[in-house]
Amino acid sequence: MTSLQVALDLMQLSRTVPIAHEAVDGGADWIEAGTPLIKSEGAEAVRVLRKEFPGRMIIADTKTMDTGSFEVEIMAKAGANIVTVLGLADDATIEEAVMAGRKYGAEIMVDMINVPDKVARSKRVEELGVAYICLHMGIDSQMRGEEPPIDILRRIVSEVSIPVAVAGGITAENAGEYVEAGASDVIVGGAILKTENIAEAARNIKKAMSGAKVDTDLAKKYGEEDLFEAFNRVSTCNISDAFHKQGVMFGILPQSLAHRQKMVGRALTVQTTNGDWAKPVEAVDRAKEGDVIVVDVGGAPVAVWGELASHSAMVMGVKGIVIDGAVRDIDDIRDLGFPAFSRTVAPCAGEPKGYGGIGIEITVGGQRVRTGDWIVGDENGIVVIPKESAVEVANRALDVHERENRTREEIERGSTLSKVNELAKWEPVQ
Incomplete structure (x- = not known):
């Protein structure tokens, strides 16, 4: 069974928790403390998510590039089941992360973002003992209209024996294609986070992962012909x-x-x-x-x-x-x-x-x-x-528009613009 992982790429932990609960209500299986959230709130984000979801897989998307052992220790002690390390990292960093994971009870997922030869690197990191590979098309690449890496996913799945996750630009319209191509974990951020109804968005992606056809313009990326x-x-x-x-x-x-x-x-x-x-x-x-x-x-x-x-x-x-x-x-x-x-x-x-x-x-x-x-x-x-x-610019403008829709929904539920963005917290220290 392919898992749905919700990537909580937010800045404010106070917004993250209710969104995570709604995503789980809609069918999300795994919960990711996204890289922006960890950079903003630190290991506390992982601790809070572990307390809120004691029976769920918690992923700390640290995208570690160095000091693999130390960063894995921090996140594992905070409650993470899986910690991410970049495929661009040195073999020694990945080996150290794997050893620390075994010591502290966490598995390692290697993120292939910007790796030139993703197939060869996937085979190598499997030899180093990692538990998962993540084929990740970054947001900046998505904004430039690059095509989803379905063919590369199929090649990696055929070359390794460990589970392969996929992330980047996944929506209810294309999630089924990734499952069909062999993904064991579908990671979705914007197509869930930027919606007024988080639970419904998660349900729609789960339906698509099961083979149902779901039509939506949410988080769609446009090319030259669609400008x-x-x-x-x-x-x-x-x-x-x-x-x-x-x-x-x-x-x-x-x-x-x-x-x-x-x-x-x-x-x-x-x-x-x-x-x-x-x-x-x-x-x-x-x-x-x-x-x-x-x-x-x-x-x-x-x-x-x-x-x-x-x-x-x-x-x-x-x-x-x-x-x-x-x-x-x-x-x-x-x-x-x-x-x-x-x-x-x-x-x-x-x-x-x-x-x-x-x-x-x-x-x-x-x-x-x-x-x-x-x-x-x-x-x-x-x-x-x-x-x-x-x-x-068109794709980034659509991203701005969709994120504003989510903010508007939170205001309608009783918040204010300053509270949603925690403006006072992020003002310069006097």
Whole structure:
């Protein structure tokens, strides 16, 4: 029987305990004190989980890289049944961890994250006496849209005789594939922790592990071909948080959006001068369906865009207009339902002189924009995401969005934002 291990990758022990109970109620078999939790709360996290779940397997995900014996001793004495050591660690570290585990009553699981030859290393650590191997695709790799390592899992299972666990990006949609490929322990973090109903999420994964088909978008990772859908699921606030506040256009405001209307598309860049609307309008003829026209006018006050340009852009499938300058006919543009963002609004337009260019690198709202970069706009403002980073930023923004949903659930149960995040505890020591 394949076990479901819930990875409690949280910062606050006070949040962890009730979440762990709900996960067990939903069918989680093993309980992991995740690496962030151990770094935040220390061995006390393992002690508390042992007291709360006396009959359960407790895993201390220390990801030990050195001093294998000492770290295993600490976690075993705190109540861990299994302690993790990195496959990248020296053989001597793994051997010391195994010996300490035998002395203090804990087994060793070797985590293969970032190991180049996972199959060969799995065979070697089995020789060193470890009890489990964990094929782990790290969060940062998941965010970049890398494919799940199903084929590598099958190869490892065929080459070793000890149980093989799998972790990283596992959801109710794909958990069954890992079981079918031979995983003896399915480790799930975000697809359980980021939900309003922890028990239901755990039940759904157990169903999937038994072969049932479960449809869910939770913790789904998106690739290049799915970015339009991914960015439509998140807000510019989510993107800003995920992108470390990069990409935000300052001073560019939504002028025509309906409530909760969103603009998502690839940039087609335009540069022009004060009041010269020739290049912005000509860009409509060069735009592809799904593009957002982004215009650099240097913040000049005379409008270079209006209702007729918006109408023609909509006919061509353009998703919106962003102008570091002025737009006019806002009432008519709003009636059209066409997203328009600009620095200012003015009734006066200039003449079509044709200065500037289309498709060149520009600066809008303080941000560099190139044709092909992703533009996301909503009632909060505009964010530009470089095309090279778009997959990772989209997945990280979705992670932010889903974690906020969990926080909202805890607030609705009677907590507050400061209590959920234990703000006072983490303030600098005076």
